[in-house]
Amino acid sequence: DAGVIQSPRHEVTEMGQEVTLRCKPISGHDYLFWYRQTMMRGLELLIYFNNNVPIDDSGMPEDRFSAKMPNASFSTLKIQPSEPRDSAVYFCASTFTGGPSTDTQYFGPGTRLTVL
Amino acid sequence: KQEVTQIPAALSVPEGENLVLNCSFTDSAIYNLQWFRQDPGKGLTSLLLIQSSQREQTSGRLNASLDKSSGRSTLYIAASQPGDSATYLCAVRRFGGAQKLVFGQGTRLTINP
Numbered sequence: 001d002a003g004v005i006q007s008p009r010h011e012v013t014e015m016g017q018e019v020t021l022r023c024k025p026i027s028g029h030d031y032l033f034w035y036r037q038t039m040m041r042g043l044e045l046l047i048y049f050n051n052n053v054p055i056d057d058s059g060m061p062e063d064r065f066s067a068k069m070p071n072a073s074f075s076t077l078k079i080q081p082s083e084p085r086d087s088a089v090y091f092c093a094s095t096f097t098g099g100p101s102t103d104t105q106y107f108g109p110g111t112r113l114t115v116l
Numbered sequence: 117k118q119e120v121t122q123i124p125a126a127l128s129v130p131e132g133e134n135l136v137l138n139c140s141f142t143d144s145a146i147y148n149l150q151w152f153r154q155d156p157g158k159g160l161t162s163l164l165l166i167q168s169s170q171r172e173q174t175s176g177r178l179n180a181s182l183d184k185s186s187g188r189s190t191l192y193i194a195a196s197q198p199g200d201s202a203t204y205l206c207a208v209r210r211f212g213g214a215q216k217l218v219f220g221q222g223t224r225l226t227i228n229p
Contacts, residue, residue, distance in 0.1 A: 004159070031215050043160075043205065043219040056216060091159055095215065103148055103209065105217065107159035 004108035006092050012114045018080040021111045024073055025094030033105065034067055034077050035091040043091075049075065082115045089113070118143045118210055122220035130228050131198060137191040137223050139206035144184045147209040151180050151191050154203045154222070163204075164191070168211065196227045 005024040013019055025032045033048040047057040052069045060067070064083070069075040079086055089112050093105040119142045129135050139149070148167045152160040164173045164180040166189070172181040179192040189206055203224045207217040 033215070042221045045216060045218075048215060050215075055214060093160075097215070103150070103215070104162045104165055105150075105160075105215075107161070109159045110157075 004092055004094055004106055006090075006108035006111050008111060009109065010112045010114075012116065013082055014116050015083055016081045017115075018078065019082045019086075019113060019115075021077040021090050021092075021113070023075045023077070023092030023108060025075070025092070026096075026106055027073065029094035029096045029106075030072075031095045031097065032069060032075050033093040033095075034075070035093065037089045037091060037110070038087075046077070079113075082113075084115045087113055087115050118146075118208060118218045120206060120208055120218050120220035122204075122206060122223050124223060125221065126224040126226070128226040128228060129196060131196060133196050134192065134194050135196055135225075137193070137204050137225070139189040139191070139220055141187045141189075141208050141218075143210065144187050145211045146184065147211045149180075149182055149189050149209075150207045150217070151178075151189075152205045152207065154205060156202075160205065193225075198227045198229050201225055201227045 007022045031050050034046040035043050037043045046059045047067045049069045067077045089110045091107050091110045093107045095105045121140045150165045151163045153163050154160045166173045166182040177194040182189045203222040205219050205222040207219045209217050
């Protein structure tokens with residue numbers, strides 16, 4: 001398997017623009033997570049899905065952030081409108097809870113977002 | 117609220133030394149604890165996962181221990197190599213907290229040849 005795939009790897013945009021980050025989890029995994037990593041706050045969980053259903057979005061900073069998972073192989077994280085303080089690395093991760101590696105989360109390479 | 121702390125924030129040691137990284141957590145009601153490695157510009161890679169009922173896990177030169185009652189975990193790296201240079205993060209999953217992980221800030225490890 002190719003692992004968790006994220007696109008784009010780098011995104012530079014101007015304040016006020018809409019940003020969409022994409023994630024393809026590992027095939028067969030039933031949980032998908034979106035994290036944000038900054039120097040100041042470290043790694044924070046934004047939202048996670050189980051079988052395409054959002055379970056906990058308490059980490060989403062505000063209404064400007066939204067996430068969807070229309071099917072088991074694709075998820076998006078959207079920021080509209082973007083602000084400079086949203087600049088961070090956004091990671092997607094997935095896990096499968098039915099096998100011997102239960103709870104091991106597999107991370108994608110991340111999307112480095114810069115909002116000017 | 118669960119808080120995870122890793123001290124020191126950075127560590128530099130000569131190649132070949134054995135070393136210990138520390139992780140502490142405030143709420144002992146955890147389901148499991150994981151250690152991850154993060155290379156610059158990359159995602160996280162899971163190294164070891166310790167269930168709450170376990171005391172330690174080993175993988176090659178790595179050994180992770182867990183003491184729930186004191187809220188502590190250590191990652192022991194034997195015979196360190198320059199390739200071990202990375203940031204190491206620990207994360208805990210709260211008991212009853214579904215799949216939600218709380219991460220420490222990490223320890224940036226540098227192994228000098």
